[in-house]
Amino acid sequence: LYIGTSMASAPLKRIAIVGVGLIGGSVGLAVRTRGLADEVVGIGRNASKLSLAKRLGAISDGTTNLAKGINGAELVIICTPVERVADDAAQVAALWQGQPRAELLITDVGSTKANILNEVAARRAAKAWPKEVRFIGSHPIAGNERTGVKFSNADLFEGKTVVITPNGATGRPLAQLQRFWRGLGAKVHSMTADEHDRAMAAISHLPHLLASAIAAATPAGYVTLAGTGWTDTTRIAAGDAELWRQILLDNRSNTLAALARFETTLAHFRQALESVDGAALHQLLEEAKRIRDAV
Amino acid sequence: LYIGTSMASAPLKRIAIVGVGLIGGSVGLAVRTRGLADEVVGIGRNASKLSLAKRLGAISDGTTNLAKGINGAELVIICTPVERVADDAAQVAALWQGQPRAELLITDVGSTKANILNEVAARRAAKAWPKEVRFIGSHPIAGNERTGVKFSNADLFEGKTVVITPNGATGRPLAQLQRFWRGLGAKVHSMTADEHDRAMAAISHLPHLLASAIAAATPAGYVTLAGTGWTDTTRIAAGDAELWRQILLDNRSNTLAALARFETTLAHFRQALESVDGAALHQLLEEAKRIRDAV
Numbered sequence: 036l037y038i039g040t041s042m043a044s045a046p047l048k049r050i051a052i053v054g055v056g057l058i059g060g061s062v063g064l065a066v067r068t069r070g071l072a073d074e075v076v077g078i079g080r081n082a083s084k085l086s087l088a089k090r091l092g093a094i095s096d097g098t099t100n101l102a103k104g105i106n107g108a109e110l111v112i113i114c115t116p117v118e119r120v121a122d123d124a125a126q127v128a129a130l131w132q133g134q135p136r137a138e139l140l141i142t143d144v145g146s147t148k149a150n151i152l153n154e155v156a157a158r159r160a161a162k163a164w165p166k167e168v169r170f171i172g173s174h175p176i177a178g179n180e181r182t183g184v185k186f187s188n189a190d191l192f193e194g195k196t197v198v199i200t201p202n203g204a205t206g207r208p209l210a211q212l213q214r215f216w217r218g219l220g221a222k223v224h225s226m227t228a229d230e231h232d233r234a235m236a237a238i239s240h241l242p243h244l245l246a247s248a249i250a251a252a253t254p255a256g257y258v259t260l261a262g263t264g265w266t267d268t269t270r271i272a273a274g275d276a277e278l279w280r281q282i283l284l285d286n287r288s289n290t291l292a293a294l295a296r297f298e299t300t301l302a303h304f305r306q307a308l309e310s311v312d313g314a315a316l317h318q319l320l321e322e323a324k325r326i327r328d329a330v
Numbered sequence: 331l332y333i334g335t336s337m338a339s340a341p342l343k344r345i346a347i348v349g350v351g352l353i354g355g356s357v358g359l360a361v362r363t364r365g366l367a368d369e370v371v372g373i374g375r376n377a378s379k380l381s382l383a384k385r386l387g388a389i390s391d392g393t394t395n396l397a398k399g400i401n402g403a404e405l406v407i408i409c410t411p412v413e414r415v416a417d418d419a420a421q422v423a424a425l426w427q428g429q430p431r432a433e434l435l436i437t438d439v440g441s442t443k444a445n446i447l448n449e450v451a452a453r454r455a456a457k458a459w460p461k462e463v464r465f466i467g468s469h470p471i472a473g474n475e476r477t478g479v480k481f482s483n484a485d486l487f488e489g490k491t492v493v494i495t496p497n498g499a500t501g502r503p504l505a506q507l508q509r510f511w512r513g514l515g516a517k518v519h520s521m522t523a524d525e526h527d528r529a530m531a532a533i534s535h536l537p538h539l540l541a542s543a544i545a546a547a548t549p550a551g552y553v554t555l556a557g558t559g560w561t562d563t564t565r566i567a568a569g570d571a572e573l574w575r576q577i578l579l580d581n582r583s584n585t586l587a588a589l590a591r592f593e594t595t596l597a598h599f600r601q602a603l604e605s606v607d608g609a610a611l612h613q614l615l616e617e618a619k620r621i622r623d624a625v
Contacts, residue, residue, distance in 0.1 A: 176555060176556075176557040177557065178557075179558060195557075196554075196555060196557075198555070224555070234552045234555050235555075237547075237548055237549055237552050238548060238552045238553070238555050238556050238557075238560050239557060239559050239560060241544075242544055242559055242560050242563045242564070243559060244599055244603075245540065245544055245563070245596070246559075246563050246618075247599070247614065247615055247618035247619075248592060248595050248596045248599050248614075248618070249536075249537055249540055249592065250618040250619075250621045250622040251595050251614060251617050251618040251621060252532075252588075252591050252592040252594075252595040252596075253532055253533060253621060254532055255621060255624070257529045257532050257533045258533070258621060258624055258625055259491075260471060260491060260493070260519070260529050260530075260533050261471075261533050261625055262471040262472065262473075262490070262491075262533070262534060263474060264534050264537055264538060264541075264565075264566045265533050265534060265537050266625055267562045267563070267565045267566065268537045268540070268541050268562070268563055268564075268565070268566060269537070269563075269618075269622050270559075270562045270563070270622075271559045271562065271563060272615075272618045272619060272621075272622040273619055273622045273623055274619070276612055276615035276616040276619055277612065279615050280608055280611050280612045280615060283603060283611060284603070284606060284608055284611065287603050287606065290603060291600070291603055291604065293547075294600060294603075296547050297543060297544065297547040299547075300543050300546050300547040301540070301543045301547075304539055304542070304543050305586070305589060308539075308578060308579070308582050308585060308586055308589075309586065311579060311582065313575055313579055316575050316578060316579065317571055317572065317575040319542065319543075319546060320542050320567075320571035320574050320575060321571040322546050323541075323542035323543070323545040323546040323564075323567045324542075324545075324567055324568055324569070324571055326545045326546060326548060326550060326553065326567075327545040327564050327565075327567040327568045328568055329550070329553055330553055330556055330561055
C-alpha cells in the first residue's frame with residue numbers, strides 16, 4: 036500500500052498576485068513559507084508598496100506591469116477590492132492572448148461572488164476571453180479589520196475555511212484550486228456563488244453593518260467606559276470603509292433580506308423588554324446563546 | 331519631602347465576599363495575591379462551590395452562614411446577581427446589629443446601579459439599617475461571557491475601570507472604597523447611579539441585546555461559515571441568559587431609549603443601502619470607524 040505520492044505535487048513554477056495588501060501579502064507569505072511555488076510575483080500600481088512586500092518576503096518580485104507580471108504564471112490570484120476583480124481578471128485574460136497554448140487559472144479572494152462571476156461570464160460571452168483561461172471564484176474567510184501588506188501573516192489561512200464557487204467548473208482547474216488552498220492549510224468548501232452571497236450576507240455583511248451602526252449610535256462621551264463587550268461587538272466597524280461600502284453595495288439585496296430577518300428578531304427582544312416579559316426575554320437570550328455556543 | 335507613607339495602608343483584617351462566582355472569585359484572588367486583607371471569607375449557598383473557591387485560593391475560608399461570614403469584616407462585597415444585591419445587602423446590615431460600634435462598608439459589583447441604590451435607600455428609611463453600615467455601589471467593567479469561580483483571574487481588574495456611585499457618600503467609606511479598587515489595579519471613575527445606568531445602557535446592555543439578536547437571527551446552517559467577524563460580534567451572546575435577563579429588565583427604560591437611538595442610526599444605513607447611495611454609506615461607515623478607532 037503506497038499512500039502519499041498521488042497527493043504530493045510539484046511546486047508551481049510561478050504564481051502572480053494582483054493587489055498585495057493584507058490578503059494578497061498573506062497568500063504570498065504562505066506560499067513562499069511552504070515552498071509551494073518557485074516564484075511569487077506581486078503586481079500592483081504602487082511601486083513602494085511592492086518594495087515593502089518584497090522586503091517582508093511576501094513576494095519574490097514585484098512589478099507594476101501586468102503583462103510582465105503574469106508572464107509564465109500558472110495561477111493568478113486577484114486580491115483587489117470586489118469592484119475591481121472582474122476588470123482585473125478580464126485584463127489578465129486579454130493579456131494572456133499572447134501565450135495561446137498555456138493554460139491559466141485565475142481566482143480571486145473577494146467577499147462577494149455572484150456579480151463577479153456574472154461579469155466574468157459576460158466578458159467570456161463577448162469573446163474577449165481566451166478559452167485557455169479559466170476563472171473560479173474563491174473567498175478565504177480569514178483576515179481582520181486591518182489593511183496593508185505589513186499585517187500579512189503566513190498562517191492566516193491555517194485551519195480557516197475558503198469557499199470556492201465552481202459554478203460548473205470541473206476537472207483540472209478545480210482540482211488545482213482546491214489543492215492550492217489546502218496547501219495553505221485551509222479547509223475548502225464548495226457552493227454556488229448565489230448560495231455563498233446569501234450565506235455571507237447573514238454571517239458577515241449584515242453583522243458588519245450592525246457593528247458599524249452600534250458604534251455610530253454610541254454617544255462619544257460613553258466610549259471611555261467601554262468594556263470588552265462593546266469593543267468585541269464593534270471590532271469589525273474599524274474595517275476599511277471603502278472596502279465595506281463596495282461589499283455591502285455589491286451584495287445589497289441579500290444584505291437587505293438578512294436585515295429584514297434581523298429586524299423581526301430584534302422586534303421580539305424589544306417587545307419582551309417593553310412588556311416586561313422576563314420569561315420571553317430569557318427564552319430569546321437562551322436561543323441566541325444556543326446558536327452562539329455552537330461555534 | 332516624604333511621599334508614600336500616606337498612600338500606603340495596612341491590609342484589611344477581614345473582607346467578606348457574598349457570592350463567589352467569576353467576579354467574586356476574581357476579587358478574592360486579586361485581594362489575596364496582593365496581600366490586601368488578612369482573611370477573605372466567601373459566603374454562599376452552595377458548600378461545594380465554596381470548597382472549590384478555597385481550593386483555587388480565591389478565599390481563605392467559606393461559609394454558608396451569613397452572620398458568621400461577616401463577623402469581624404470591615405468590607406463586604408456583594409457579588410450576587412443584580413436582582414438579589416439589595417436584599418443581600420439588607421440582610422448583611424440587619425445581621426450587623428449585633429456589633430453596633432464597628433463600622434462596615436458594603437459594596438457590590440452589579441451591572442446596574444439606580445434600582446439597587448433606591449432599594450437600599452428605602453430600607454434605610456424604614457430604619458431596618460444600622461447607621462454604622464454604609465453602602466456605596468460599585469461596578470467593575472471587567473469580566474467576560476464566562477461564569478463560575480473556576481474562571482477567576484487575579485488580574486481581572488488590572489487596568490480596568492470600576493465605576494463607583496457615591497450618590498452623596500463622602501469621607502472615610504468613599505476613600506476606603508476607592509483605595510480598595512485601586513489596590514486591585516483598577517481605575518476608579520465616580521458618577522451618579524442614574525448617569526451610570528444611562529451610560530451602561532448604551533455601552534453594554536444594548537450591545538448585549540443586539541449581539542444576542544444577531545446570533546438569534548443567523549440561520550443555523552450558516553454558522554459553520556462564521557469567521558472572526560461574526561464570532562467577535564456575537565461573543566457576548568454566550569453570556570448567562572438569566573444574569574442578562576435581570577440586567578436588561580433592571581435597566582429597561584435606558585436600554586429602550588438606547589435602542590431607539592440605535593434604530594434611528596440603523597435606518598440611515600438601511601436607507602443608504604436601499605437607495606444604492608454609496609456616498610452616504612461610505613460616510614456612515616467612516617463615522618462608525620472614527621468612533622470605534624477612538625478606543
